[in-house]
Amino acid sequence: MAERRDKPAPTPKKRGTDLLYSLIAQARQYDDAVILGRGDPDLDTPSHIVAAANAAIEAGYETGSPVAGLDELREAIARRVKRVNNIDVDPETEVVVTNGGQEAIFLIVNTLLSPGDEIIVPVPTYNSYNDAISFAGAVMVDVPTRVDEGFHIDPDRVRAAITDRTKSLLMVSPNNPTASVIAPATVRELVKIAVENRLTIIADDIYDQFLYDGAVHLSPASLSEARECTLTLNSVSKAYAMTGWRAGWVVGPADLMKRLAAVKAGVSGPTSVIAQRGAIAALNGPQDCVREAHEIYERRRQIVLSALGDMGFTCGLPEGGQFAFADISSTGLDSVTLVKHVLDKTHVLIYPGFAFGQEWESFIRVTFLQPEEVLRDALERAKHEVLTLQA
């Protein structure tokens, strides 16, 4: 039986990435900390990828890579986006290798947007979009999604947000942090809106191989009418447990990719050849590891959704990704206060929705990225504390 406990006082608020990093720093002080916040898979990078990287390392000196990436990797990426996303690209002119998905975001935003330009962003969204847009001096125009609508994008809201300064539309599917997947019919509708209004689509396909409950992912660039106005980003980080390697990519029409490569030259130059060799092995090698990871995450997802349900939280319709975004308003607490309290008492870190924007302070994001036993134990600890608060 849960004991009754006075509700914790509201916690002074940091925001965005600041907030998340301060929470991670606190969690790392505990020997028994379990981090269910950061999007860093606990799985090991598959052995055939490590072996390929070891061979590249042992080979020693390698002549520098072009800024756009090694030919072999660009060809592998072109094959991958055809196989998984049904996107046709010319590896020579329509692919740029990046330092992970994070740099891909930064490069795309700073290629497409100038100061004062507006970009339509369904919210909540991944913080790095806010930061990259701020850097570009552009204006982020929020289009809210709602938990009671499964966090699905309403094309009418998008249409209503367009002004003569709108240059771009962001489509993240599966979404981070809500885990919603944009339905194919909605993708087609959004593409139509983008084409009609001459907007460039930013398609974030980072979690495209992690779909559940029969959800279908449709890459906008696979539609012929969107091919010339879409930049699609992805990485090897999440699918192959390679977050620390820093290898990702952008594909899109040659004219935009030429500009993006120039931005890449100014930001960082070529991506490390070691990371590129690892990415080549990942994309060209056996894909069983991705299927196995999917099965593992699917099991863990059930554990997370079950625990969140036990806590009285609702999650919209989490159809993809590696996390769930849950409404905690039943606790009567804001997300930072709840997360801090749970971290203080149980050493379990989950991410507060407030980090994704003030309007999401009654939500939390919980990742699946811990072994099942650890996940069960951590969620049990968190659940006990939450139920105690609710008693």
Place this chain on the structure above:
Amino acid sequence: MNGNAIALSPDEIIGSTDVGIGYPSTDVPRSARSAAVDALERKQTHYAGVPGIDPLRQAVADFMSDLGVRVLVEQVIVTGGGQEARFLALQGMIRHYSDTLFARGDRKARYLAVYDIVEESLPVAIPAVVAPGARAALAVRERRVTTMPVDRSTGLLPTIDGIEQALEGGSRLIYLESPSQLTGFTYTLEQVARIADLVEAHDALCVWDQSTAPSVVGEYVSLASVAADRTATVGELWPGLGLESWQIGYVVAPAACVEGLAALKQVLSICTSTPVQWAAVGAHEVFGERHSVLLTKMDSARRDVLEAVVGDERVLVGEAANVLALNLGDGAAVALQRLSDAGFAAVDGTSFGAPGVVRVAVSPDEQVAEAVYSVLRGVTS
């Protein structure tokens, strides 16, 4: 050529016909490869901390100490190569960015003490002759840029008067290379002290690019040794050890700017490649010894060619032994063509803003060096 030079073993000199990169290409040391392989075996494949792994940050701090600059490990941010370091330091120290990204919550007070200095509307001053990376970094977010005039007497580095003019003209952020990546010239102790005075007097900040500092023969003075709280020092790790394509670099930030620049690094790429960072830790173990051998070899090779062209005012003789610059005017195109015909790459100074200048990297491979210099003697004679 000087047969008494200390030789690297032949299998350590790789791709030595490529004289265009500014540093000779040598093989990656065993310690670096082993460290990287070991890191992968230890499953160091996840995100590292944003500013880098502590052993590498410590190695950079030690390297700075060797240059006479005392820094805390916390001031070091590891980057994905020298260009990311340039971008991070240049773009991260401008007011606009601090306001929009860094000036949140409790960070605001700490940042604005520094970032108020560099208003976005004020021009960033860069040398009129500079490695293309600086211009490219500023072009990403179209900053106002002003150029500082250079002079032959300072080896195409900005003159002290030119730096002062830029600061008098309103610049509060200046970018300087020492050594010049085109000519290998460096600022003297007296000049560095004067630059520090100017930066202080004008309440300004400086990004100091010392990517090829290890190749300086004799004393090298880093601006951070006299203006630590106003200097972001950038460079590459570790020149001459064959890690160019592995992409690893650093920023040593003023203490007040560290958190802000780390925040920008997070936005750029979250962290630098983890296994590559471990490789750089391993490389550092042998950097001093191996680079010393390399430097002796480069210096020797360069002296030989200088003897051959003694008195030729077209040859710019800087303090850094890794490059040799020739101010050939209209003859530059011929020199570049002859080098190309002979299978060597040299750098056209036009990309640095110095048409007519040709940069040749000094090769430690005696046969290659002799072949290159033979071509050049033909052009300069």
